[in-house]
Amino acid sequence: MKKYFAHISVLLLLLALNACQKGEILSLNTPTVGGIVTNPSKSDLFNLTTGIESGMRNNLAAYLDGVGVIGREIYRFSGAEPRYTTDLLGGGSSVLDNNTFYLNNPWGSRYQVMRQCFILMDAIKNTSTAVASDAQKKAFNGYAKTIIGYQLLLNINMTDANGARIPVPNNTPLGPVVTDPGAVMDAILNFLNDGKTDLTGADVIFPLSSGFAGFKDAAGLLKFNRAIAARVYLYRKNWPAALTALNESFLDLNGNFNTGIYHTFSTNGGDLANTMFLIPNGNGEVRVAHPLFAANIGATDDRINKTSLRTSSASQSGLSGNRDVALWPSLNSSISIIRNEELILIYAEAKIQSNALPEAILALNRIRTGHNLPVYVGAVTQAALITEMLYQRRYSLFMEGHRWIDMRRYNMLGTLPIDRANDDVWARYPLPQNESNI
Numbered sequence: 001m002k003k004y005f006a007h008i009s010v011l012l013l014l015l016a017l018n019a020c021q022k023g024e025i026l027s028l029n030t031p032t033v034g035g036i037v038t039n040p041s042k043s044d045l046f047n048l049t050t051g052i053e054s055g056m057r058n059n060l061a062a063y064l065d066g067v068g069v070i071g072r073e074i075y076r077f078s079g080a081e082p083r084y085t086t087d088l089l090g091g092g093s094s095v096l097d098n099n100t101f102y103l104n105n106p107w108g109s110r111y112q113v114m115r116q117c118f119i120l121m122d123a124i125k126n127t128s129t130a131v132a133s134d135a136q137k138k139a140f141n142g143y144a145k146t147i148i149g150y151q152l153l154l155n156i157n158m159t160d161a162n163g164a165r166i167p168v169p170n171n172t173p174l175g176p177v178v179t180d181p182g183a184v185m186d187a188i189l190n191f192l193n194d195g196k197t198d199l200t201g202a203d204v205i206f207p208l209s210s211g212f213a214g215f216k217d218a219a220g221l222l223k224f225n226r227a228i229a230a231r232v233y234l235y236r237k238n239w240p241a242a243l244t245a246l247n248e249s250f251l252d253l254n255g256n257f258n259t260g261i262y263h264t265f266s267t268n269g270g271d272l273a274n275t276m277f278l279i280p281n282g283n284g285e286v287r288v289a290h291p292l293f294a295a296n297i298g299a300t301d302d303r304i305n306k307t308s309l310r311t312s313s314a315s316q317s318g319l320s321g322n323r324d325v326a327l328w329p330s331l332n333s334s335i336s337i338i339r340n341e342e343l344i345l346i347y348a349e350a351k352i353q354s355n356a357l358p359e360a361i362l363a364l365n366r367i368r369t370g371h372n373l374p375v376y377v378g379a380v381t382q383a384a385l386i387t388e389m390l391y392q393r394r395y396s397l398f399m400e401g402h403r404w405i406d407m408r409r410y411n412m413l414g415t416l417p418i419d420r421a422n423d424d425v426w427a428r429y430p431l432p433q434n435e436s437n438i
Contacts, residue, residue: 037122042131042205045140048120049206052147054272055113057263060335061275063106063154064401065287070426071404072416073293074325077286077316085317090424098430107158107432110151114167117144117151122170135203139218142198143206146225149191150337153232156184157405160428165435177435185232192229196248199225211262211334215250223250224261227338230346235409239350246350251343253366257396260339266332273331280324286314288321292417293398302372303395318420327399341367341396345389352385360385367392386410 036044068074069088076084081101086094088102097103124132124140132140148167156164163179166187178184202218215224226248233242250259265274278285289307297304307323314321328335344363351360357380364385365375378384393406407413408427416425 037119037126040123040127040131045120045123045127045132046206048116048123049140049143049208052113052116052120052144053209053211055109055116056147056151056337057265057272057335058109058112059105060109060263062102063158064276064335064399066102066106066429067157067401067404068399071407072290072419072425073399073403074290075286075288075314075316075319075321077288077314077319079284082317085319088426089319089420090422090426091317091420092422096426096430098436099433103158103429104432104434107155110155111167113151114148115170117148118167118169120144132205133203135201136205138198139202139204139221140206142195142202142218142225143204143221145191145195145198146221146228149188149195149225149232150228152184152188152191153228154401156181156188157401158429159431160408162428162431164431174438177431182236185236188232189229189236192225192232195225196222196229209264211264211337214259215261220250223248224338227251227260227343230343231338234346234349235405237353239353242346242350243354246343246347249343250340251347252340253344253347253363255340257341257344257370258336258339260342261337262334263337264334274328274333274335275331276335277328277331277333278324280308280326281311282324283314286316287325288314289323289325289398290417291321294323297395298373300372301395303398306395306398325399336400339400342400342402345393345396348392349386349389352382352389355382357382357385360389364388364392367396371395 036048040048065074065076065084066088069076069084076088078084083094083097083100083102085091087096087100121141121144124137127137152164152167160181161179163177163181164184165177166175166184168175178187199218199222204216204218204221208216212220212224215221226245227250230242230245230249230251233239233245252259265272267273276287278287288310293307294304306325306327308326310322310324312322327333344366348360348363348367351357351363361376361380368375376388378388390406390410390412394403397403407416413425413427418425
């Protein structure tokens with residue numbers, strides 16, 4: 001990324017120092033900020049927006065590995081960390097811990113990004129028109145609100161009915177833990193819809209990485225905002241709203257599946273490398289597809305290439321797999337935030353649930369033929385097409401953070417495999433201990 005994020009470690013240290021307050025910070029989403037928002041320069045604003053984008057990558061691997069293991073997409077073998085095959089799979093008497101790395105790290109990182117978004121919005125309130133015009137201020141605010149919505153979505157995906165706190169502006173008392181996931185998602189939609197309003201007619205002057213290529217202006221960010229909104233409306237079972245959001249997004253039924261927005265990584269000094277990359281055929285740190293990934297895939301389905309056959313199987317704790325996850329071939333590989341292929345599948349699902357079955361089949365066939373499968377010839381019923389759609393989501397969105405959530409929202413967690421006699425399929429993570437202490 002040509003050292004795009006090289007200065008971020010310094011910025012994050014500055015934010016951490018400014019966030020200090022007397023007494024213990026009992027929750028990772030409570031810091032307050034002072035001087036950085038007073039009469040900010042254009043450089044200050046640019047640093048904040050860059051810091052937000054950079055921060056979204058922090059502990060992303062812990063999130064993807066966690067939901068991937070619980071959702072039986074992968075096994076994560078680690079000589080240094082046995083909890084991938086104990087806690088996350090419910091091995092023996094193991095349960096999910098409310099105060100450990102696989103929960104606290106991604107959860108806290110998401111709230112830290114949200115906090116930085118509020119810092120940016122505070123700074124914009126004190127920005128002179130000589131630094132940014134009103135239209136340019138709208139762009140900063142729209143970007144911040146969009147990212148808040150996206151980050152909060154990842155956290156409620158983890159904890160579901162165990163709840164989350166709706167983030168609030170700096171120096172505002174925290175609200176309660178909201179245990180209705182629908183209410184949290186409605187709050188997410190409020191952020192996204194406010195972000196849409198701000199991005200409409202805005203003028204973007206701040207830098208974004210190559211992960212936003214094609215989406216760096218206000219029109220592009222608005223399409224990104226609506227794509228995330230479509231995902232949330234899908235989870236809320238608001239099919240008409242999902243379709244409306246798709247129409248305002250970058251959905252292209254005939255377009256490239258991989259068009260979208262990405263987290264970018266690099267090994268440049270000061271940047272973050274993609275820790276989802278693991279050396280193929282490794283032994284110490286291994287990420288293998290669940291055996292059913294290959295067993296259940298269609299004979300000609302080219303999505304098998306999201307994995308690669310190992311020279312010998314990897315094993316740990318009574319589990320084994322012979323296909324490495326091959327989605328990220330280097331430490332510089334990008335990780336998708338949202339892609340056109342997902343939008344096509346959202347369109348298909350919304351059409352199925354709206355009983356517009358011919359349109360749904362058209363979209364599903366776009367996915368099928370795009371992956372070397374013949375067109376759909378099964379029953380033309382909602383039930384049959386839901387099964388087909390979930391198959392396509394399983395393979396098209398493999399290890400992008402969706403399978404476990406899909407099985408939960410369709411009440412199908414009980415269909416996920418139990419590979420050892422005393423394992424469990426968890427429905428949700430616990431609320432982090434530090435949230436319970438407030």
